[in-house]
Amino acid sequence: MHTILVVDDEAIVCQGIREFLEKSDLPIEQVLTASNGYEALDYLRMENVDLVLTDIQMDGMNGIVLMESILSENPDVPVVVISAHDEFDYAQKCIRLGARDYLIKPVLLSQLIEVVNKELTRRSEKYKLRAEDSLKLKFSMTGVSSLRTYFLNEMISGSLAHADDYRFICEQIDVTLSGPYYSVFVTELQWERAGIEGEAIMLLRDRNLLKYAAVNIIEETLTNWDAISFYSYGNKVVTILQLEWDDYETNKADNISKLNMVGKTIVQNIGQYLNMEAIVGISPIQMGLQALPDSYRKASEATKWSPSMIDHDRAIVQQTIAYIRAEFRNQELKIQDIADHVYLSPNYLSFLFKRIANETVWEYVTRLRMEEAKHLLLNTSKKRYEIADEVGYESPEHFSRVFKRYYGESPNAVRG
Template sequence: MYNILIADDEPLICRGLAGLLESSGLNIQQIYTAYTGYEALDYLKMESIDLLITDIQMGAMSGIELMQQARIVKPWVEVIVISAHETFQYAQLAMRLGARDYLIKPINSEQLLHSVRHVLLHMDRPAQTQAELFSDLREHFRLEQPEPRRMELLNRIVSDSVAVQEPDTELASLAREHRVELSGPYFAMIKVRLGIQNEGQTAAIADKDAVLLQYAVLNIVSELLDKDWNHQSFYSAKRDIGVILQWDEAAYGSSGSNAINQLEMLGRSLHFNISKYLGHQCVVGISQILRGREFLPELNHQVNKAIFWNREHQDHHVFFFGDFKWERMSEDPTEEDLAAQNNLIVEKAREYVLANYAQKGLTLNEVAQRNHVSPNYLSYLFKKYTGTNLWEYVIKLRMEESKRLLLTTDLRRYEISEQVGYESPEHFSKIFKKYFGMSPSEMKK
């Protein structure tokens, strides 16, 4: 049974789509409706949502922003976008963020049901034993392995900061021969490091199966990146998969400050898909974005250092180099160094939330930006060090303040809703009842 969230600032459309899905006969347990992006975000944080159907333009928070936040909160949530605008730029961005479909209003009922049915049917895949996994991989991956010389070339490029710069060097000549185009001028790297054992299994992977698994991961990388990213992927040391991403001036200009967020979402998607479809754990390292091919070895160094942090956080799997203040510690930081830095991040986040929890439109992304870390890492650290996730903490502060105002003042529901940061009294009442088990009016009585 699946839970579906419909987000659209037109209530009639929300109710119409909900009614259509309720009568469809699909395996649906619960349908939630939200009239703003912020309301939808609360549902995503509080409920077990499998599929989000969102309008692309909803006032204060757009569908694109909602998708970005959803990828931070629950990267496994599937998305179908609906829009009144047949705009290629919107469609391209939505698909880059992982939307499974992009439907134009007025919505054709059959088209919507077909899209939802397709997403739900392909959502689950039964768990496999290690033997079943490798049998399946042998059956499906019969293509030739990547060119060894091309793999060797890309490894040389990310370790040699001089040779690739001059057009008449041997390395530059090989790059042209193997169609390795690195024009940039902006570059970043992602590296996937495979676990040596299958989740739930005690047997180590045989060498021949490890090679097959590495090839399957390379195919997942290509599947996720080929359509929308200018990239070069390759086998790296330790059976890692390296990915060089690049932007020209126009592409980077259109990405702006979102480029790092997109890289992080891509890293989380890679981790999620490898875990889901291959049943194997991996660690993903993400570099910063630098301008110039000469920095490719530095980017390779950064992804290796980012992966290093899995030593400290073995229950976390996606690491962005920029989250860690390397200049404040030694090359090989002690456990005390790491704990002190993490405590500082959590405390600053807590202070910011305490001062701003009543702000309308407060998001995890904003709290993270204020603390100069990625939302993914902040969310992980906050839960690890406080025992509660960051948004549960925000809701706790809002609910306790609203209870105080309800019992000690004559403010009306809409006034209290306004004071604790909710977009609408209706949404405030839903959250209040879920938190306290009774409505504001029932508590007042």
């Protein structure tokens, strides 16, 4: 069963869509409603939302900014736009931000059912395929022992004597390595801290499953790069990343910085999705396929993400905390704003903050807001709407929902 979030500043529209979807035969458990992007983001951070239906023009955070935030924080959540604006520029921008569809108000109910059903079905199929792939690998060694994997490991081992050997291997496994510049990533998976409950994974088939999942995560992380990832020996996954001549020559310093950020993002994503620590070593960028063995050795020796960086990371988290404490009352505060303040991506900051502070960025924002709200309820005579506004919520109703979810009782009950 699925959860859908409807975002529109017209209450009658939200109510109408919610009632219609709840009465439909679609596999829907609940339909949540929000009057603007800020409320919507709170729901997305608290609930497992399977589909967002949003308007464009709204007070507070509009639909475009909401979609940008979803793309940054929850890129797996599909979005369908329902708007009174039929201008091509609006539709084009929404599609560019990942919108699955763009419906024009007043939307036909049959059309709405068709689109929602399509997206929920697609989401269910996606999870089903992931589960099937995992099960297949759990009882199979083919992913690790394939001919492709064997040849790619030969390329980085230093056993090839001539350039023709590299070309021959590429032809045999149908891989294009045209470079001319390359960097090698070595990702070491930390088995002793793996598993849903943090328990060590000892069985070989379970390690293979985690290794398979790690390769998929690395490939998704490097979607926008020309890269090939494959299994290496023991707990290692190797990635060969290619750079074209013009791109490398004109952006040398920028590319080095980007590679370091990619390495940190790989660590973050493996930690988030597999609950497993990883260390990523990154080689210098070198020219030519025959430099791959040297790049592999240097990547194996390097630790771009290691315990030695913890003091630096703690300093970043402390800067983040100071900024949040100063800004948590701001109704327009977004994770992107917080990440921009410390010059990190939202995803990486979220990982770093969770690792060191033992709570997510938005859990910390919400905690400060709720503690301040409770203090005001117990020590002042301010109205609920005044307190909501003071601690960062535009809607008193939304504030009350978050408060009850956090404390288990309503603001009125706390005040007595």
